[in-house]
Amino acid sequence: MDLKAHIRGIPDFPKPGILFYDISTLLRHGPAWNEAVRRMADIVAAKKPDVLAGIESRGFLLAAPIAHALGIGFIMLRKPRKLPGAVLGLSYALEYGEDRIEMQADAVEKGSRVVILDDLLATGGTLGAGINLLQQAGADVVGAVTLIELTFLGGRSRIHAPFESLLSYDE
Numbered sequence: 001m002d003l004k005a006h007i008r009g010i011p012d013f014p015k016p017g018i019l020f021y022d023i024s025t026l027l028r029h030g031p032a033w034n035e036a037v038r039r040m041a042d043i044v045a046a047k048k049p050d051v052l053a054g055i056e057s058r059g060f061l062l063a064a065p066i067a068h069a070l071g072i073g074f075i076m077l078r079k080p081r082k083l084p085g086a087v088l089g090l091s092y093a094l095e096y097g098e099d100r101i102e103m104q105a106d107a108v109e110k111g112s113r114v115v116i117l118d119d120l121l122a123t124g125g126t127l128g129a130g131i132n133l134l135q136q137a138g139a140d141v142v143g144a145v146t147l148i149e150l151t152f153l154g155g156r157s158r159i160h161a162p163f164e165s166l167l168s169y170d171e
């Protein structure tokens with residue numbers, strides 16, 4: 001199945017000059033969402049993770065079904081002030097703004113094998129911050145996987161873990 005045929009590019013969203021890769025059309029097509037999850041799950045399974053981490057909010061839509069399919073646990077990396085209890089946090093730059101990501105300080109066991117997932121790699125700020133956060137918490141980040149990679153933004157240079165994406169766009 002051609003998964004790219006289910007992803008549309010919307011110009012000038014959320015700011016002028018940004019071409020937004022919209023996965024809503026993939027998510028609302030059952031067989032396409034299923035195929036994306038299945039193909040990402042194969043990549044993830046090969047890394048033999050103990051647990052998966054997903055990034056709010058579009059990342060959850062891929063990471064949670066993959067964790068469920070593999071029968072392993074799921075950790076939420078969330079936008080600020082959403083998680084109760086002690087949290088670890090990091091701020092980072094986005095392609096179109098600034099954001100912060102947080103996780104619960106006790107979410108991972110020291111040395112556990114974690115694969116982190118998101119829908120899309122752009123500048124790599126989000127995924128890079130997620131990896132740093134998991135490492136601070138004591139995780140062994142054995143992989144980082146996204147559905148989409150915008151190669152022209154060079155985000156891979158900020159990803160200090162073995163990285164794979166299913167689909168890449170060079171413009």
Ligand SMILES: O=P(O)(O)OC[C@H]1O[C@H](OP(=O)(O)OP(=O)(O)O)[C@H](O)[C@@H]1O
Binds near residue numbers: 056093118126
């Ligand atoms: O590689 P980067 O430049 O960091 O950009 C990629 C991130 O940007 C988007 O999230 P967004 O903050 O728009 O939030 P959403 O998932 O809640 O829509 C996307 O889902 C990634 O998490």
Ligand SMILES: Nc1ncnc2[nH]cnc12
Binds near residue numbers: 018096120
């Ligand atoms: N161009 C883009 N399209 C969709 N999501 C994004 N997140 C960061 N950049 C993006």
